[in-house]
Amino acid sequence: MKIKDLYIDFFLSKDHKKLNSAPIIPENDPTSLFNTAGMQPLVPYLMGQTHPLGKRLTNFQKCFRLTDLDVIGDKTHHTFFEMLGNWSLGDYFKKESITWSFEFLTSVLNIPIEKLAVTVFKGNDSVPRDEESAQIWKNLGIPEGRISYLGEEDNWWGPAGETGPCGPDTEIFYWRGSEPAPTYHNPDDERWVEIWNNVFMEYYKDKDGNFKPLSQKNVDTGMGLERITSVLEGVDDNYKTTIWKDIIAKIEEISGLSYNDENYARSMRIIADHIRAIVIISGDDAGIKPSNTDQGYILRRLIRRAIRYAKKLNIDINSDFESIIANMVIEKYKKYYPELERNKETILEILKVEKTKFSRTIEKGLREFEKIISSIDTNIIDKNTAFKLYDTYGFPIELTIELAKEKGIEVDEKGFKEKFIEHQEKSRAGSQDKFKGGLSSDDDVNIKYHTATHLLNAALKTVLGPNVHQKGSNITNERMRFDFSHPLKMTKEQIAQTEELVNEYIKMAIDVESQEMTKEEAIKMGAEAMFIEKYGDIVTVYSIGTISKELCGGPHVKNTSEIGKFKIIKEEASSAGVRRIKAIIE
Numbered sequence: 367m368k369i370k371d372l373y374i375d376f377f378l379s380k381d382h383k384k385l386n387s388a389p390i391i392p393e394n395d396p397t398s399l400f401n402t403a404g405m406q407p408l409v410p411y412l413m414g415q416t417h418p419l420g421k422r423l424t425n426f427q428k429c430f431r432l433t434d435l436d437v438i439g440d441k442t443h444h445t446f447f448e449m450l451g452n453w454s455l456g457d458y459f460k461k462e463s464i465t466w467s468f469e470f471l472t473s474v475l476n477i478p479i480e481k482l483a484v485t486v487f488k489g490n491d492s493v494p495r496d497e498e499s500a501q502i503w504k505n506l507g508i509p510e511g512r513i514s515y516l517g518e519e520d521n522w523w524g525p526a527g528e529t530g531p532c533g534p535d536t537e538i539f540y541w542r543g544s545e546p547a548p549t550y551h552n553p554d555d556e557r558w559v560e561i562w563n564n565v566f567m568e569y570y571k572d573k574d575g576n577f578k579p580l581s582q583k584n585v586d587t588g589m590g591l592e593r594i595t596s597v598l599e600g601v602d603d604n605y606k607t608t609i610w611k612d613i614i615a616k617i618e619e620i621s622g623l624s625y626n627d628e629n630y631a632r633s634m635r636i637i638a639d640h641i642r643a644i645v646i647i648s649g650d651d652a653g654i655k656p657s658n659t660d661q662g663y664i665l666r667r668l669i670r671r672a673i674r675y676a677k678k679l680n681i682d683i684n685s686d687f688e689s690i691i692a693n694m695v696i697e698k699y700k701k702y703y704p705e706l707e708r709n710k711e712t713i714l715e716i717l718k719v720e721k722t723k724f725s726r727t728i729e730k731g732l733r734e735f736e737k738i739i740s741s742i743d744t745n746i747i748d749k750n751t752a753f754k755l756y757d758t759y760g761f762p763i764e765l766t767i768e769l770a771k772e773k774g775i776e777v778d779e780k781g782f783k784e785k786f787i788e789h790q791e792k793s794r795a796g797s798q799d800k801f802k803g804g805l806s807s808d809d810d811v812n813i814k815y816h817t818a819t820h821l822l823n824a825a826l827k828t829v830l831g832p833n834v835h836q837k838g839s840n841i842t843n844e845r846m847r848f849d850f851s852h853p854l855k856m857t858k859e860q861i862a863q864t865e866e867l868v869n870e871y872i873k874m875a876i877d878v879e880s881q882e883m884t885k886e887e888a889i890k891m892g893a894e895a896m897f898i899e900k901y902g903d904i905v906t907v908y909s910i911g912t913i914s915k916e917l918c919g920g921p922h923v924k925n926t927s928e929i930g931k932f933k934i935i936k937e938e939a940s941s942a943g944v945r946r947i948k949a950i951i952e
Contacts, residue, residue: 404451483551487534488515731759749781
């Protein structure tokens, strides 16, 4: 049985309810373009909102992180990955959480206790040492020498902002060395690999920096599937596990090259990683298409990188290599993420179209390269020119160097790298907030904007017709963005009518009410949801009078009169068949 199934079955036996993976595109978190951790979609419930499925939850969550993009190609990093998790929302706490983690690892996965070590929080001036967790580990048989006490940088979580829930965590490590594990755990020895993290949210940090005990104490755990698989299969290269072996073998077959040759291994890992991530993102029901902004930009970047590295392996770009690999990914994951089968044609079409566009760009780049060569009066391509070839035409520096070498010309590689690092730092600074993930800002402004999306959805159905459906939203403290299905540009009259209708709903001072019911009952009563498949059997339906009924988990105002004046700033195309409205609340 697969690890995911073993994990879910184990926690179901501990009275947890299985939660479907949330879409990889966050529905109600303006801080992130992607879900970056299993806990991210559970933010409202970790903050105290009642979850329809109860207080004990478990799932495997689709996650995506860009922080490691520059190191993709090594043996252990991935853009898309799966996170196994179990949560207690004000129910069990440290004893049960630690005991069950230990039981799953030693009794279900059969990991010898001799290969395990743990870390706990050593305490500071504000919060005492976590002796409770340490004692639980000792009682389970972890020797004292294998328990390390570490500081905030290692064993403390949160808060996500200046204030909010936070607390100590305990991390579990596995000995990966070929010889027997040492008696004492050394946190600096890289042969000890972290496999599981249990976070205990037991404090609230206020604006004055004080830590007060939370009335609702939560447990949030996370175990990366790719890492635990490599541990259990006894390899130090994730791409040699059963998760990846068949995909790597197919890339070897297509390229006629060997993964065991280090000259080619990195390119193969990048192609495998990126095409898996591309399938997951483009297969999401949010309908993300390649573009120059937000998730669409990331999708385009991944496709172009996969193609660049395929060219490095001398793979014929005009072949259907990308579809072959994408189909393998779909087959492998459709049991767990049925949207991939449902959106299969879209996934393959996106890959094909973007590949064709990029192939043309590469050709333009080659022509540009020839112009550069004929115009320079030195025997070196400077850093600005090399970076332009990379940034505008997608030329990796290796390709520029290779082409230049054929002409007897050098490239300012050092200058290019400096320019590249400068570009990276600017990109990271610009996207820091969007990719930080974690607990989103559920302040008053965000809550007002979120409720306004329900009213806008209802108004659009009235003005444009019942075939309008929400396709996505993004909220900041300054504005809201709302994507919806509609084939035509809205007229000025339709925009004005929609804005007027939303403001009318606000002035009507309608109470916002919530009910828990089965998914079938919600559908029967006409409640709408952007991603109906992601919800469990019991759902929460938010009603705004007779105007709006939607399945939702996000925070809402109690009465529409709290929202303020709604104003549409812009209406534009988002992608084929999808329009976008940007609006503010005054």
